[in-house]
Amino acid sequence: MELFKPMNNMDSNKSILKKELPVERVKVLIIGSGPAGYTAAIYASRANLNPVLYEGIQPGGQLTTTTEVDNFPGYPDGITGPAMMEDLKKQAARLGADIRFGIATSADLSSQPYKVTIDDEKIIETEALIIATGATAKYLGLESEEKYKGQGVSACATCDGFFYKGQNVAVVGGGDTAAEEATYLSGLCKKVYLIVRKPYLRASKAMQERVMKTPNIEVLFEHTTKEILGDINGVTGVLLENISKGELIKKDITGFFVAIGHQPNSDIFKPWIQTDEVGYIKTIPGTSKTNISGVFACGDVQDSHYRQAITAAGSGCMAAIDAERYIGERKF
Numbered sequence: 023m024e025l026f027k028p029m030n031n032m033d034s035n036k037s038i039l040k041k042e043l044p045v046e047r048v049k050v051l052i053i054g055s056g057p058a059g060y061t062a063a064i065y066a067s068r069a070n071l072n073p074v075l076y077e078g079i080q081p082g083g084q085l086t087t088t089t090e091v092d093n094f095p096g097y098p099d100g101i102t103g104p105a106m107m108e109d110l111k112k113q114a115a116r117l118g119a120d121i122r123f124g125i126a127t128s129a130d131l132s133s134q135p136y137k138v139t140i141d142d143e144k145i146i147e148t149e150a151l152i153i154a155t156g157a158t159a160k161y162l163g164l165e166s167e168e169k170y171k172g173q174g175v176s177a178c179a180t181c182d183g184f185f186y187k188g189q190n191v192a193v194v195g196g197g198d199t200a201a202e203e204a205t206y207l208s209g210l211c212k213k214v215y216l217i218v219r220k221p222y223l224r225a226s227k228a229m230q231e232r233v234m235k236t237p238n239i240e241v242l243f244e245h246t247t248k249e250i251l252g253d254i255n256g257v258t259g260v261l262l263e264n265i266s267k268g269e270l271i272k273k274d275i276t277g278f279f280v281a282i283g284h285q286p287n288s289d290i291f292k293p294w295i296q297t298d299e300v301g302y303i304k305t306i307p308g309t310s311k312t313n314i315s316g317v318f319a320c321g322d323v324q325d326s327h328y329r330q331a332i333t334a335a336g337s338g339c340m341a342a343i344d345a346e347r348y349i350g351e352r353k354f
């Protein structure tokens with residue numbers, strides 16, 4: 023289905039219609055520079071598709087906010103998130119990917135060739151589009167949280183939990199992610215405080231039961247985070263408020279895990295691309311294909327479940343292979 027009428031936010035595409043912007047034509051355009059985008063670029067380059075990749079708002083993606091990455095195969099001694107993304111970028115560039123700074127500011131996927139505007143300044147027309155824009159972890163918005171990001175504050179227990187082995191940590195959130203992260207951390211850490219703002223958990227019944235039955239998880243219902251405490255070595259504690267009693271309490275922790283949800287970065291594509299109610303792009307199971315042929319999605323923008331660097335990289339590979347076959351079949 024290629025001819026889709028925009029359903030809403032035509033405003034975001036007015037720039038295309040109003041201004042005379044320079045136009046460049048490419049075969050494969052990749053938006054996003056996390057493990058999904060770079061892997062798609064590596065495969066598309068090796069298939070002689072001369073991909074152009076725009077890095078987006080956060081070059082390197084979410085992994086650049088992580089310190090050590092211990093679970094990506096191929097790094098026996100582990101690697102830092104930024105260094106791993108630099109490696110992926112170098113590999114894609116060595117194989118011929120054209121990697122550029124720039125943010126996709128609007129899109130027109132109503133017909134071939136698909137059009138994506140970069141920085142409101144230039145239109146890229148493409149035969150195949152690979153959306154690898156990722157998702158953004160939501161944070162509480164505290165200054166101290168920003169200060170200790172990567173130094174005790176994390177949004178991914180699977181990525182960073184290992185570094186808090188035998189220590190006390192806290193997880194904030196009451197959904198399935200928070201329950202899952204608390205359970206995961208309980209297997210590594212001495213004690214896990216689960217900080218929940220409501221008097222109940224929103225997580226599924228099964229996850230709630232698991233949390234409640236785990237002896238080293240203490241659920242602090244009706245508590246909010248006032249401040250994350252720390253020193254030059256990172257997080258040392260958290261200051262909480264008991265909402266019903268108005269009391270402040272301090273817990274000694276070294277890791278603070280935020281698990282209050284993610285926001286997929288799919289807004290500019292939503293007029294054409296089908297998403298779920300949160301905004302995750304729907305792909306045909308087992309493929310990277312979206313509801314528009316020639317438009318593919320990979321990585322966290324289409325994955326609310328696994329959200330790992332390695333699964334994102336795998337789906338980036340799928341997107342490049344799907345794009346190659348699409349172009350081959352259409353014989354542009």
Ligand code: NDP
Binds near residue numbers: 200282
């Ligand atoms: P959810 O939106 O389900 O839950 C977010 C949680 O964070 C809620 O408890 C919410 O509180 C809390 N929260 C939000 N903002 C704040 C804040 N500022 N301060 C404190 N707490 C806050 O997100 P999840 O990531 O947990 O889940 C997303 C989706 O993915 C869900 O559909 C979930 O079921 C699914 N999922 C499924 C899994 C599985 O099946 N194994 C694993 C992980 C996720 P409140 O309740 O008060 O709004």
